[in-house]
Amino acid sequence: MDPTQMSDDRPEICFFDLETTIPQRRGQGYAILEFGAILVCPRRLIEVESYSSLVRPEDLSSVSPASVRCNGITRNNVVSAPSFSEIADKVHDLLHGRVWAGHNIVRFDCVRIREAFEKIGRPVPEPKGIIDTLALLTQRFGRRAGNMKMATLANYFEIGVQAHRSLDDVRMNLEVVKYCATVLFLESSLPDILMANGTGSPISTRSDSNINLSPEQPSPNVNSFSSSVTPESVLNRSTRNGEHNPIISPLTHHTGEANADVSNLIQPDPFDMGVLRNEMKTEALQSDVTMEEKTQLESREIDIAEGSSSCAEFLEPNEVSVSSISASPIPYYHGTHRIRLLHENIALQLFCPCLRVRFGLNGKFLDQAGRPRLNFVVDASPSLCEILDACDNAAKTIFRDCGSSSEWKPTVGRNYQYINNPTVRLNIPTVVNGDIAQYAVEIHQKDSSGTVQKLVFSKFDAAELGNLFRAGIFVDAFFSLDTYDYQGTAGIRLVAKKLVIHSD
Numbered sequence: 001m002d003p004t005q006m007s008d009d010r011p012e013i014c015f016f017d018l019e020t021t022i023p024q025r026r027g028q029g030y031a032i033l034e035f036g037a038i039l040v041c042p043r044r045l046i047e048v049e050s051y052s053s054l055v056r057p058e059d060l061s062s063v064s065p066a067s068v069r070c071n072g073i074t075r076n077n078v079v080s081a082p083s084f085s086e087i088a089d090k091v092h093d094l095l096h097g098r099v100w101a102g103h104n105i106v107r108f109d110c111v112r113i114r115e116a117f118e119k120i121g122r123p124v125p126e127p128k129g130i131i132d133t134l135a136l137l138t139q140r141f142g143r144r145a146g147n148m149k150m151a152t153l154a155n156y157f158e159i160g161v162q163a164h165r166s167l168d169d170v171r172m173n174l175e176v177v178k179y180c181a182t183v184l185f186l187e188s189s190l191p192d193i194l195m196a197n198g199t200g201s202p203i204s205t206r207s208d209s210n211i212n213l214s215p216e217q218p219s220p221n222v223n224s225f226s227s228s229v230t231p232e233s234v235l236n237r238s239t240r241n242g243e244h245n246p247i248i249s250p251l252t253h254h255t256g257e258a259n260a261d262v263s264n265l266i267q268p269d270p271f272d273m274g275v276l277r278n279e280m281k282t283e284a285l286q287s288d289v290t291m292e293e294k295t296q297l298e299s300r301e302i303d304i305a306e307g308s309s310s311c312a313e314f315l316e317p318n319e320v321s322v323s324s325i326s327a328s329p330i331p332y333y334h335g336t337h338r339i340r341l342l343h344e345n346i347a348l349q350l351f352c353p354c355l356r357v358r359f360g361l362n363g364k365f366l367d368q369a370g371r372p373r374l375n376f377v378v379d380a381s382p383s384l385c386e387i388l389d390a391c392d393n394a395a396k397t398i399f400r401d402c403g404s405s406s407e408w409k410p411t412v413g414r415n416y417q418y419i420n421n422p423t424v425r426l427n428i429p430t431v432v433n434g435d436i437a438q439y440a441v442e443i444h445q446k447d448s449s450g451t452v453q454k455l456v457f458s459k460f461d462a463a464e465l466g467n468l469f470r471a472g473i474f475v476d477a478f479f480s481l482d483t484y485d486y487q488g489t490a491g492i493r494l495v496a497k498k499l500v501i502h503s504d
Contacts, residue, residue, distance in 0.1 A: 100131070320387050
């Protein structure tokens with residue numbers, strides 16, 4: 001598909017769901033047993049097309065009793081079904097270049113789709129944006145219905161029993177989103193009346209600080225629920241990143257005490273559909289960061305919007321005065337609080353030469369499109385630790401003042417029982433331009449003579465990059481300090497802008 005089609009001529013939101021086998025042993029993996037999807041008009045939230053198919057796995061023995069108990073799909077059901085390769089064209093056509101929506105799809109369904117296409121050697125469909133309603137509704141609707149399982153939400157609204165079959169589940173997902181959006185819309189219209197319980201206390205729609213929806217979660221640039229009612233707006237209003245339209249937009253983090261004034265909970269017109277349309281047009285560059293993390297594009301936009309230089313000088317640790325470090329809030333950026341770290345009132349960015357790599361490239365966690373989110377761990381000098389500790393303290397104070405109750409994660413790691421040195425984690429951002437995933441960081445290599453050569457990568461390849469960032473090598477790192485506050489966890493991410501690898 002032409003990359004230009006990623007923006008204007010595929011406006012429908014694709015709600016999809018997979019039913020899979022349940023692995024019975026280590027390394028077995030999941031096999032898709034059913035794919036179901038509906039295309040939804042983002043303006044009217046009505047279904048315009050549907051598709052579902054059972055899928056025959058390569059190994060029928062993977063359909064175990066545990067799998068059957070989960071979704072009711074037996075070996076006899078799928079023995080005559082098409083293989084995934086036989087339906088791959090249709091699945092690709094439904095997904096590619098559209099906004100994807102579904103419940104817990106970032107951590108599960110998106111990953112399984114990517115695995116399935118890679119296994120048959122076919123191009124992987126790429127989303128224009130992703131709306132994960134698990135994260136979105138947890139953030140905006142809160143846990144007033146109990147846990148955030150689809151069955152629980154459906155029971156709360158009395159709209160039926162979850163069938164655990166793909167097409168039925170995506171239709172139920174859409175209905176749940178509509179109900180949640182309607183409740184939030186009414187509450188925003190008459191907050192003093194509808195957002196109070198029997199004792200007059202406001203109903204909190206914020207997520208519990210202890211919620212843990214996934215092993216890590218960003219991603220990214222995922223579009224979130226900052227505007228309500230869209231697959232990112234009730235389905236959200238984001239990037240980065242929430243699932244970064246009564247369906248698209250960035251996830252608003254409503255944190256703070258449950259007894260805060262109602263006026264502090266109200267956001268400016270969260271149902272403005274114009275926001276969704278504008279964001280749909282800017283999703284051509286999709287970052288790998290999740291809702292809690294700024295994309296590289298967002299960082300540049302913040303710099304411009306706030307009048308700071310996007311080419312701020314990178315300072316070495318010995319050039320930084322800890323007493324000159326401060327943090328400044330950027331209010332209501334994409335519906336969330338952003339904190340900018342400053343040194344003498346200029347955006348703080350650091351250059352650290354000769355960092356020893358302690359742990360090589362880690363791609364354990366995935367972004368919303370199923371690609372590895374890449375990072376590596378380096379030893380931190382005492383001066384760098386002092387700077388980052390000061391940044392932690394400054395940013396944490398601002399987050400508390402803004403009402404965040406999230407647990408703060410220190411930037412410097414000091415809890416390794418078998419490592420004496422403190423460490424920090426450097427993140428390698430990626431962006432998607434059309435169908436092409438690219439590293440959003442300059443990577444160079446310096447040989448023993450001191451000659452530096454820029455490395456050019458033809459494609460996103462975590463294994464190839466992992467061969468370069470090995471434990472024991474040294475790296476010169478230029479990086480920014482980006483704050484996040486997501487699903488009960490807040491902190492500072494060190495995002496690489498330029499890396500120079502020292503040859504062995």
